[in-house]
Every structure is written in C-alpha cells, then in structure tokens.
Amino acid sequence: MIPELGHFALALALGLALVQSVLPLAGASRGNLLWMRSARASSLGQLLFVAVAFAALMRSFVVSDFTVRNVVENSHSLKPMLFKIAGTWGSHEGSLVLWVLILVAFGAAVSLFGANIPERLKARTLAVQAWISTGFLSFLLLTSNPFERVFPPPPDGNDLNPLLQDVGLAMHPPLLYVGYVGFSIVFSFAVAALLEGRVDAAWARWVRPWTLAAWMSLTAGIALGSWWAYYELGWGGWWFWDPVENVSFMPWLLGTALLHSAIVTEKRDAFKSWTILLAILTFSLSLLGTFIVRSGMLTSVHAFAVDPERGLYILMLLALSIGGSLALYAWRAPMMEAGGLFRPISRESGLLVNNLILAAATGTVLFGTLYPLFYEALTGGDKLSVGPPFFNSSFVPMMLPLVFVMGLGPFLSWKRADLGGVLQRLRFVAALSGLAALAVWYVAERGPVLAYLAIFLAVWLLLATLREWGLRIRLAEVPLGESLRRARKLPRAAHGMTLAHAGLAVAIFGFAGSSAWKSEEIVFVTPGSDVSIAGFDVTFEGAKRLNGPNYIADRGTLTVRRDGAFVKTLYPERRSYPVAQSTTTESAIRSTLAGDLYASLAEPASDEASASGAWTLRILYEPLVNFIWLGAVMLFAGGGLSLSDRRLRVGAPKRPSATPAAVAAE
Incomplete structure (x- = not known):
C-alpha cells in the first residue's frame, strides 16, 4: 500500500506542475495577481507530494520490502542500515526521485524566501521551474516507475553495487544533485528575465545567492567523489577524466564563470547578455550530463547504464529545454542594453578574461568527452579513447593563465x-x-x-x-x-x-x-617481503580472512618503518560480496600533510601462490595530495561565508519604477 501511495503522490505532483507551468505565466501576462500568486501554493504542494513519494521509497528500502522491484535490484536484508537508506538513490529510478525532490525544493524555496522579488518575475521563474519538473515527473511516471511491484517476491535482494557501499559515496549523489539541480532555478530566472525583457543589477543580485548555493554543493559533491575514488577504487588516483567525472566538472566550470559574470552585472550593469547565456548553458550542461549517464551511451563505475529508450526521452527533454531557451535568447538578447563601459585594463576586463578562459576550458572538456561517442556512432562501433594525456596537455596549460x-x-x-x-x-x-x-x-x-x-x-x-x-x-x-x-x-x-x-x-x-x-611500486609479496618507497620500508606480514556483514574480506598487514623506526601498521583489504558476485579494494593510507603512503591489495599472485599467502601489493607515495581536500574545504567554506553576507541574505532592493519601454515589453 505504501508504494502505491508514493506512486499516486508523484501523479498528484505532476498535476500541480502542469497547473504551475501555465497559470502563473498567464497571470504575469494579464497582470492577474491571484494567478501569479498561485505559484506559491502549487510549488509547496509539489514539494509535499514528491517528499511523500521519496519517503515511501526510502521506507521500502529500510524495511527491505522485496515486493518492490527497485528494492530487489538494489538492496539486501544483510546490508547495513546506512547503505539501505543510500540505496534509495543508488539506482536510476531512485536517483531520479531525489533529483525531482531537489528540483521542487528549489522552486518552493524561491516562493518562500523571494519576498523581495517582483511578482511578475517570480511568477515567470516558478512557471519555468514547473516546466522542468513536468518533464522529469513525466519521465519518472512513464518510463522509470520506482514503485513497480514484482510477484512473487524473492526471498532476498540482489544487493547494491559494492563500490557504492561507502559513506563517502552515500553523500556524493545528494550533494552533486543539489549542485546540478540548483542551477535549474538560475536557468528559470534567466528564461523569466528573457520573457520579461529586462535584466538589471537587481536581477543579478537575486540570482547570485542561488548560483552560489548550487556552486558550493557541486564543489562539495565533486570533491567528495574524487576523495571516494582515491581511497576506494585502489588505483591511488583522485581524477581520471572519466566521462561521468567530466559531466559534473563542466557545469562547475561554467558555474564559476557565471558567479563572476553576475558580479559584473550587479556592480556595473554590464555583461547582461553574457550572464543570461551562462545561466542557460550551465544548466544545459547539467541536463546533458543526465542524458549521457542515463542513456546507455557509456559504461562507468558510477554511471546508470540503462536502455536507450529512456535516453531518447531525456534527449527530447534536452532538445526542448536547451533549444527553446537558446531560441528565446537569440530573440531577446539583442534588445538588452549594453551596460557600463570600461577600459581594457580594468576589473571588468579581468573578469571577462576569467570568463573566456573558463568557457574555453569547458569547451575543451566537452569536446574530449563527446568526441569518442560521436566517433563510435559515425564509424558503426569503432571505439576511440580520449583519456588523461589529451586533457592534461590541453586543459591544464589553458588554466595556468587563469590562475x-x-x-x-x-x-x-x-x-x-x-x-x-x-x-x-x-x-x-x-x-x-x-x-x-x-x-x-x-x-x-x-x-x-x-x-x-x-x-x-x-x-x-x-x-x-x-x-x-x-x-x-x-x-x-x-x-x-x-x-x-x-x-x-x-x-x-x-x-x-x-x-x-x-x-x-x-x-x-x-x-x-x-x-x-608520485612514486609507485607494484610487487608480488609473501609474508616477510620488504618493499622500499620514498624513504619508507614496508614489510608484508601476511593476510587473513575476516567476515563482514555482507562480505568476506582478505585483510593484509603491513608494517611501515622509516630509518629503522616504527611508523604505522596498515591494513589494506580485498572484499568479496557473494550476493553481488563482485570484489572491491579497501586501501590503507597513512596520511600526513606532506603526503600519503598508500597501499592496496590486488588479486593473489596466482591460484597456487595464494595458498602460500602470495599477493599482488600496490604501494604509492602521493606528495601533497591532502592539499587537494584542504583546498576543496576552503573553497566550500569561502562560498558559505559569501552566502552568509547580509547583502545576499536580505537581497536586492526594490526595482525602480518601470520605464514605458519596459512596460511595453510586458
């Protein structure tokens, strides 16, 4: 009964989204205040119903309701409670429910906390936000029902992907989605401004807090995902230019440009057309990433490889949202006033250079991500790899002038x-x-x-x-x-x-x-073997088998010494999950600000050697690597400190009286 209640709540949310996408917009055109203010009730109603659906899905995971297909495919009765809860968004369907929940939450937040936003702009913004939620709610109900039943129910589930059973990755998708979807409200503000035909300093002030909140969350999500890849995957790297990594990085790059461009629009009434375009493109890249990850076009350790029919539906949403907004931009942007003038040597010019470099860097990453997909499609299946060498030689030199x-x-x-x-x-x-x-x-x-x-x-x-x-x-x-x-x-x-x-x-x-x-050693070891790296002497003491809640682990013991003095004992693991029939690597890390000593166990050296305790051991020394996470924390904290500024919390002052030309544009 609870799953059916969740499914019905999604249908009610879709009905409200349809009303919100039309009525406030008509009210803004006719000057009907009651119709415009209906967006507040409908946005809050959407939030309520989607929250009910999300709670119903989470309850199914918590109680291990194996009559729900989504729970069967992504959970198990022996799984720890934290990962049962994380299983709610660990699948294609569940992650979409979380996506829509965040989407409608941003719309409700604007309706609740946007008291200083003019009624017409707010009504148009919430109507555009409802267009987006209509698309994703219909996608959920028509192609990706998270509450689909299975009869007869199996005795237990198939378990969640073991790589996703980690505290870091449990928090990674929600943070990433708040960043992705947070840019939707900035997109809605931009389209609403184009419909209104007016962009000014007040508009930029209203947009900045939402842009900053989305940028902060995306920063935290990317950093957390990078940290997870570093300690969980066992390869000792923190970024591999994986396509799924790239599709989260591109909106971050353009979002950074958007933040700085909005400052110029607010302070100097310049870059108005450029700021609008950045707002559109930033959210468009978020949608593009959704399409790439869910269309079955690629396989990644953290991608949802699903059937192409779902990808076709998202492609249609992508074409409507991006194509429509860019067509509106092409029509309205030439009517915008140029704004304040400035000299080639000025802060405006510096921020313009900042924007151009970030835009060029985004284009480089976009090309490297999409080119292999286009090449495969054009050649009928031939695969081409564009990996770290391309990005490191093109992206990195481009970013140095920016610094x-x-x-x-x-x-x-x-x-x-x-x-x-x-x-x-x-x-x-x-x-x-x-x-x-x-x-x-x-x-x-x-x-x-x-x-x-x-x-x-x-x-x-x-x-x-x-x-x-x-x-x-x-x-x-x-x-x-x-x-x-x-x-x-x-x-x-x-x-x-x-x-x-x-x-x-x-x-x-x-x-x-x-x-x-970085220093690296990959060696075959037996109990008593010694490895030297970066001034450390590491002794492999052997491995023993342990039983976890839903896995079996082979835990190695490494004694680390430096100049003969004991430093630390490391315990890398290799875990086997019988239900999921897969294995994962749990690295062991000795961390200092100067660098990390990183160890992981790979497969046994051979079937015969495994009986005698022989393993493949990977040891790395990563100098200064913890400065990456420290810098990410400082970036996030800096964004939070800026967001707490009273000028952003209070918002922009009321707009001056509209000019006759602006009234005519209404």
Missing part, C-alpha cells in the same frame, strides 16, 4: 585601472613566488616544467590573495587593533572571496605535487 589573472584581478579598479601601480604592489609577491618555485626545483630535482610553473602560480595566487586582503584592512600600516576592527567591518563576501581564492591555490599544490612527484 595568474586571479591573483591580479582583485587589485584592478572598476572601469579603469593603473596597471603599473598594481604591478608595483605585487613585485614582492612575484619575487617570493619565483623563490618558492626554485626551492621546490632544488629539493625535488626532477619533474616536468609545468609542475614548477604550477607551484609558482599557486604561491603567486596565495600571496596575492593574502596581500589584497591585507591592504583592505591596512595590515602592518595601522595598529593591529585597528586592522582587526577593519577586518570585522569588511563584508563577509570579501572574506569569502579571499578564502575561496586561497583554497584554489592550496588545491593547486596538491594537484602539482601528487601528479609530478
């Missing part, structure tokens, strides 16, 4: 800047950055030139960011108490920008160190 501009940009004035004066302020920063790169070169004595350039730019960005913050509070120019008073009076967004830019600099240390100076 330089990020350090320079905050020192530039709006409209017109004195480049000579800016460089004068940064001369010591450049000198210290060069010395830091030379020091790394002296210590490392090997590595690609790009790695030393990356270290130089990371130090440059970090010191320039701190220098700019210090100038704001006049650090070392006035008494410390006065500097602290100035720091307290600075807007939180200024502190957030400083923390986020410094976080990227810190992450670059990790990117460069773990990529350029």
Whole structure:
C-alpha cells in the first residue's frame, strides 16, 4: 500500500506542475495577481507530494520490502542500515526521485524566501521551474516507475553495487544533485528575465545567492567523489577524466564563470547578455550530463547504464529545454542594453578574461568527452579513447593563465585601472613566488616544467590573495587593533572571496605535487617481503580472512618503518560480496600533510601462490595530495561565508519604477 501511495503522490505532483507551468505565466501576462500568486501554493504542494513519494521509497528500502522491484535490484536484508537508506538513490529510478525532490525544493524555496522579488518575475521563474519538473515527473511516471511491484517476491535482494557501499559515496549523489539541480532555478530566472525583457543589477543580485548555493554543493559533491575514488577504487588516483567525472566538472566550470559574470552585472550593469547565456548553458550542461549517464551511451563505475529508450526521452527533454531557451535568447538578447563601459585594463576586463578562459576550458572538456561517442556512432562501433594525456596537455596549460589573472584581478579598479601601480604592489609577491618555485626545483630535482610553473602560480595566487586582503584592512600600516576592527567591518563576501581564492591555490599544490612527484611500486609479496618507497620500508606480514556483514574480506598487514623506526601498521583489504558476485579494494593510507603512503591489495599472485599467502601489493607515495581536500574545504567554506553576507541574505532592493519601454515589453 505504501508504494502505491508514493506512486499516486508523484501523479498528484505532476498535476500541480502542469497547473504551475501555465497559470502563473498567464497571470504575469494579464497582470492577474491571484494567478501569479498561485505559484506559491502549487510549488509547496509539489514539494509535499514528491517528499511523500521519496519517503515511501526510502521506507521500502529500510524495511527491505522485496515486493518492490527497485528494492530487489538494489538492496539486501544483510546490508547495513546506512547503505539501505543510500540505496534509495543508488539506482536510476531512485536517483531520479531525489533529483525531482531537489528540483521542487528549489522552486518552493524561491516562493518562500523571494519576498523581495517582483511578482511578475517570480511568477515567470516558478512557471519555468514547473516546466522542468513536468518533464522529469513525466519521465519518472512513464518510463522509470520506482514503485513497480514484482510477484512473487524473492526471498532476498540482489544487493547494491559494492563500490557504492561507502559513506563517502552515500553523500556524493545528494550533494552533486543539489549542485546540478540548483542551477535549474538560475536557468528559470534567466528564461523569466528573457520573457520579461529586462535584466538589471537587481536581477543579478537575486540570482547570485542561488548560483552560489548550487556552486558550493557541486564543489562539495565533486570533491567528495574524487576523495571516494582515491581511497576506494585502489588505483591511488583522485581524477581520471572519466566521462561521468567530466559531466559534473563542466557545469562547475561554467558555474564559476557565471558567479563572476553576475558580479559584473550587479556592480556595473554590464555583461547582461553574457550572464543570461551562462545561466542557460550551465544548466544545459547539467541536463546533458543526465542524458549521457542515463542513456546507455557509456559504461562507468558510477554511471546508470540503462536502455536507450529512456535516453531518447531525456534527449527530447534536452532538445526542448536547451533549444527553446537558446531560441528565446537569440530573440531577446539583442534588445538588452549594453551596460557600463570600461577600459581594457580594468576589473571588468579581468573578469571577462576569467570568463573566456573558463568557457574555453569547458569547451575543451566537452569536446574530449563527446568526441569518442560521436566517433563510435559515425564509424558503426569503432571505439576511440580520449583519456588523461589529451586533457592534461590541453586543459591544464589553458588554466595556468587563469590562475595568474586571479591573483591580479582583485587589485584592478572598476572601469579603469593603473596597471603599473598594481604591478608595483605585487613585485614582492612575484619575487617570493619565483623563490618558492626554485626551492621546490632544488629539493625535488626532477619533474616536468609545468609542475614548477604550477607551484609558482599557486604561491603567486596565495600571496596575492593574502596581500589584497591585507591592504583592505591596512595590515602592518595601522595598529593591529585597528586592522582587526577593519577586518570585522569588511563584508563577509570579501572574506569569502579571499578564502575561496586561497583554497584554489592550496588545491593547486596538491594537484602539482601528487601528479609530478608520485612514486609507485607494484610487487608480488609473501609474508616477510620488504618493499622500499620514498624513504619508507614496508614489510608484508601476511593476510587473513575476516567476515563482514555482507562480505568476506582478505585483510593484509603491513608494517611501515622509516630509518629503522616504527611508523604505522596498515591494513589494506580485498572484499568479496557473494550476493553481488563482485570484489572491491579497501586501501590503507597513512596520511600526513606532506603526503600519503598508500597501499592496496590486488588479486593473489596466482591460484597456487595464494595458498602460500602470495599477493599482488600496490604501494604509492602521493606528495601533497591532502592539499587537494584542504583546498576543496576552503573553497566550500569561502562560498558559505559569501552566502552568509547580509547583502545576499536580505537581497536586492526594490526595482525602480518601470520605464514605458519596459512596460511595453510586458
């Protein structure tokens, strides 16, 4: 009965979405306030019904209701409770319910917390959001019913993919989806502004908090997924340019550009057309990622490889949403006023360079992701691999100038800047950055030139960011108490920008160190075997078998010493899941800020050797890798600090009275 209740709730939500997609829009056109305000009730109703459906699905997983096909295919009675709950969104159908729940939650949030948004703009925004929810709710009900029954029910389920039975990945999809779907409300604001025919500083102020919230969540989701891949998959890497990784990274890149472009629109009433286009393209890339992952076009460790018929339905949604919004943009964008003028050397120009580099980088990743799929389709099945060598040689050099501009940009004035004066302020920063790169070169004595350039730019960005913050509070120019008073009076967004830019600099240390100076040993070992790597001596003491709740594990014991002194004991595991008939690797890591000593057990050396305790052991030393996670935390915290700024919490002031031209556009 509960699953049927959940299915009925989805149908009611679809009915409300259809009403919301039409009535508020008609009210905005006719000036009918009651019709426009109906969007509030319908958006809250959608949230209620989709939440009921999600709760019903989660309850089916928690109680192991094996009359529901989704539970049978993605759960097991012996699975720990946390992963039973995570199984709710561990399948194609369940993840779509979560997707729609987040989608309608953003619409409800705008209706509840958008009191300062003009009624017509709010009504149009919520109507566009309802168009999107109509598409996904119909997709759920027509092609991907999460409550489909199975009779007679089996005695137990097939279990969740063992790779997904991890705390990190249990949280990864919700965070990623909040990021993906969060950009939907920015998309809705953009389309609503095009329908209204008006984009101004107030519109940019209303959009910024939603953009920032989505960007923060996407940052956390990508970082958590990268961390999971690092410690769970057993290969010792944190990014492989997998297509599913790429489809989450592309919206993040354009979302970053959108954040900075919206600032220019708010501060200088410029980049209006460009900001609208970025809002459309960012969410379009989120939809494109949904299509690629769910269409059966690729197979990935964290992709939903389903039948192409579902992919065709999503392709139709993709064509309608992207094609329609871009057609509207082509019609309306030329009517927008150009906005404030600025000199080639100015903060506006710096942010424009930022946007262009991020857009070009997104295009590079998009090409590398889609080209193999097009090649396979055109050649009738021939496969082509575009992997890390392509992306590392094209994407990375493109991003290095961006890091330089990020350090320079905050020192530039709006409209017109004195480049000579800016460089004068940064001369010591450049000198210290060069010395830091030379020091790394002296210590490392090997590595690609790009790695030393990356270290130089990371130090440059970090010191320039701190220098700019210090100038704001006049650090070392006035008494410390006065500097602290100035720091307290600075807007939180200024502190957030400083923390986020410094976080990227810190992450670059990790990117460069773990990529350029990583050491690796793959050896066959028996009890008593010794392996030396990066100054550590590792002894394999043997492996023993243990029983887990729903798996059987072979746990190895490694004793780590350095210069004869005991350092740590590591316990890498290789787990076998009998129900799912698959195995996973549980790495063991000794973590410090300087680097990680990383160990994982692969298959036994051979069937005969396994009886004598012989295993394939993989050991790596990853210098500076933890700076990646530290930098990601700083990026997220910087975004949160900016989001807490009172100017964003209060929102934009009321718009001035509409001009006759604007009224005519209504």
